[in-house]
Amino acid sequence: MILSRLAARPLLLAAGLLLALALPWMVYPPVALDIACWALFAAALDLLLGFTGLLSFGHAAFWGGAAYIAGIIALRTGLPFPVAVLGGAAFAAVLALPIGYLSVRLRGIYFAMVTLAFAQMVYFVVNQWRDLTGGENGLQGVPRELFGLDLSDSFVFYYAGLPLVLAGFVVVWRIVRSPFGRVLASIRDNPARAQALGYPVDRYRLLAFVLSAALSGLAGGLFAIGHGFASLESVYWTTSGQVVMMVVLGGIGTLWGGVLGAALVVELNDYLVTSGFEGIGIVTGTIFVIIVLVFRRGIWGTARDLLRSRAGGGRAEPPSGEAPDGSPARPEGVGSPV
Numbered sequence: 001m002i003l004s005r006l007a008a009r010p011l012l013l014a015a016g017l018l019l020a021l022a023l024p025w026m027v028y029p030p031v032a033l034d035i036a037c038w039a040l041f042a043a044a045l046d047l048l049l050g051f052t053g054l055l056s057f058g059h060a061a062f063w064g065g066a067a068y069i070a071g072i073i074a075l076r077t078g079l080p081f082p083v084a085v086l087g088g089a090a091f092a093a094v095l096a097l098p099i100g101y102l103s104v105r106l107r108g109i110y111f112a113m114v115t116l117a118f119a120q121m122v123y124f125v126v127n128q129w130r131d132l133t134g135g136e137n138g139l140q141g142v143p144r145e146l147f148g149l150d151l152s153d154s155f156v157f158y159y160a161g162l163p164l165v166l167a168g169f170v171v172v173w174r175i176v177r178s179p180f181g182r183v184l185a186s187i188r189d190n191p192a193r194a195q196a197l198g199y200p201v202d203r204y205r206l207l208a209f210v211l212s213a214a215l216s217g218l219a220g221g222l223f224a225i226g227h228g229f230a231s232l233e234s235v236y237w238t239t240s241g242q243v244v245m246m247v248v249l250g251g252i253g254t255l256w257g258g259v260l261g262a263a264l265v266v267e268l269n270d271y272l273v274t275s276g277f278e279g280i281g282i283v284t285g286t287i288f289v290i291i292v293l294v295f296r297r298g299i300w301g302t303a304r305d306l307l308r309s310r311a312g313g314g315r316a317e318p319p320s321g322e323a324p325d326g327s328p329a330r331p332e333g334v335g336s337p338v
Contacts, residue, residue, distance in 0.1 A: 020162060027267070029154040030227070033161065034266045037223040040168045042246040042258030044215035049244070050253030051176050052208040053188030055108075057240045058099070058115030059216050061122040062092035064235030066217030067224035068126060071139040074225060080146045085164055085221035092217025093210050095122075100209035104202050116237060123235045138231035142224060154226070161222050168218050172255065175211065184208055245284075249291055251298025260300050 024032040041063055048054050066088030073084040099118045103111055126133045133139065144151040144160075151157045175181050187194045187201050195201050224230040233239065246265050250257025265284065272280045295302040 024158045033226045036165045037219045038262040039259040040219040042262045043172045046258045048212040055112045056115045058119035060239035061119040062213040062216040063220035066092040066220040067230040067234045070221030071142040071230040081225045088221030089217040093214035096210045096213030100206045104205040251301030257300030
């Protein structure tokens with residue numbers, strides 16, 4: 001209760017903004033950009049997973065598809081990079097319409113597997129369409145154009161792209177605290193009752209799916225522009241698995257947890273790579289298992305519960321992203337909360 005109240009206060013939001021502004025001073029600027037992009041990606045997935053109850057293993061299609069489209073726009077038109085990034089986000093939203101329309105009617109693990117199958121189809125198309133995407137070589141030399149400004153320095157580009165990331169977070173925050181977000185939570189908790197009350201459940205799920213995809217595309221497009229390339233790895237299924245891991249590590253249905261999970265995973269990967277360690281998957285997988293066993297509600301969710309229990313007093317209404325019994329949001333068919 002305490003942490004959820006603080007999250008709504010301007011003081012904590014201001015602290016988060018200051019941390020975002022100070023991030024490239026604290027870590028290597030390209031790593032800071034990675035953290036910002038992956039944090040938005042995690043928040044976008046959490047909108048679907050934690051607040052709608054749908055576990056998607058296909059979001060790499062939207063992150064990577066937008067990365068390629070943003071890179072193509074920047075390479076072939078020379079438009080300012082925000083236009084290219086927004087073009088990638090728009091493409092992700094359009095791509096999500098048919099995928100979501102065919103997927104949201106399914107439940108539980110069937111939904112997860114169908115989204116994974118669609119993502120692999122996108123991967124196949126990107127790999128085979130070599131004239132447009134570069135195939136296995138990907139897109140190289142993506143420019144960072146912004147009305148003639150010199151954005152070659154990663155430190156400068158971080159601040160140029162930060163407003164897009166912050167705008168994405170504002171959209172997610174507004175969605176989950178709007179009447180629309182409340183309907184999504186009710187559908188997540190009891191879809192049959194929401195249907196009985198007259199809400200078109202599948203339409204709400206489809207809209208949440210498209211919004212999540214668009215925000216994922218916004219993050220993916222900025223990631224590609226920031227690094228100057230788009231590769232096949234961005235549309236591979238492991239990218240979907242990595243962002244799911246970030247959300248689970250931080251805490252499903254918390255938003256802030258996804259940001260924390262993204263920062264931890266990106267920093268850990270960067271540390272292992274720079275140290276020359278090759279078994280990155282072994283380390284990250286082990287840490288993931290430990291945290292799931294010890295912190296069943298994620299790091300952020302567990303810390304919130306500890307503060308709530310120490311504060312004592314009466315039981316308050318659970319914050320957004322939790323079920324009425326106080327447990328974190330659970331996707332259908334996924335089992336016990338993490």
